[in-house]
Amino acid sequence: MEHIREAFNRFAQDYDSQREYIIPDMRQYYGAAVWAMESREQQPEILDVGAGTGLLSAFLLEKFPDARLTLMDISENMLEMAKKRFADRPETRYVVSDYSTGELGGPYDIICSALSIHHLAAEDKRELFRRIYAVLRPGGIFVNADQADGETPYFRQRYLDCWNEFLQNGPMTGAQREEILKRRDTLDKNEKLSDQLAWLREAGFADVDVVYRNRTFIVTVARKG
Template identity: 40%
Template sequence: MASKFNIQKEFKAVSEKYDAQRRHLIPCFNDFYTIPLELSEEIKDVKKVLDVGAGTGLMSAFFYEKYPAASFTLVDLSEDMLTKAKERFQQQENFEYIIADFSTADLGKSTYDLIVSGLAIHHLEHALKKELFSKIYKALKPGGWFINADQVEGGTKEADDIYRGNWKKKVENSPLTTEAKQSAYKRIQLDIMAPLNDQLSWLRQAGFRQANCYYQYFNFVVFAGKK
């Protein structure tokens, strides 16, 4: 994993403005956050949700609107980001927060109907991604789903150059300040993206069925698997 200190430092600096910037940093924002909701309809009854690398709780906010009676557990390394999540859901009693490195934290066994993650797992070294997928599989109840909205590396250098070039062009043409753009470029240096096909293979190795990509816009993808 990229240095924990560096990750905490970078996301502490941006926590106040993170959600507002996301619509400009994710060109496919609406699809990226709503397609996971549609996928979750494959689950018969969503009662317990785990958000891995929850940050400010943006992904959980979408799912809470869909499943207001469910219990939510948000885990993240950054205390500052989780503080924002607590502020977002301060009136809700069905939320709990865990400040922890989700790559090494104990996620439990057969606990959750749905485990989600948004723009978090690409910070892990590939070996830790594989381990996390196995832990997520164990933490799901039978029939549960893991849905990951994340960024991936291109399968070839040429594809990866296209992915990154497209994203940078969109950011440059956005209304973000120069400071915000430079901050985003600095944060992506902490990314350790893996090709989509590799990650689907790792899900299958962990035991997931129906491990597939359900949406892709250049390097922004939504992929998932069922236990």
């Protein structure tokens, strides 16, 4: 994970400003993730794993303004950006940790993640889903806004072609696009959506589904019974 930490430390400053030019229909994507989160608690305990600059957490606080929020990320620089974002929320906790192996804490009412877990190897994803299940309260929700491979080589290529066209038509410079493609080729380890749903069920989640898909970009939801 060290190469991931170094990469995200390096481009933390530009992360938020590039999001809408990297992710097609970004606001619908994040909006679907926030919609999927639910809790009966007025102040739900929420863990954002791979929280980065806190972009997903910022959206979910519009729905749960009194949430007790913990942001966990391996990149110190990304969390520094998050601290600036939430400067008016001194109660927010920040944990610099490799969530794939480090303690998650808990218990939590909601665990969420955006565009992070796809950096893990397949078996590490499966193990993380099991560990997330263990630290959720009964009825707790795990929402993962992430990436998925195509179910066949044909769809994998079609999804990549679509994404490449989106990047090409955006306002970023050639150098910025080259950096993003390099990052995608070296850091991304996408798995099929069908595999990810199967691993969530295997972990013990009672209700598992996908609530959003725009080719590569997915939002899965899993509820602990």
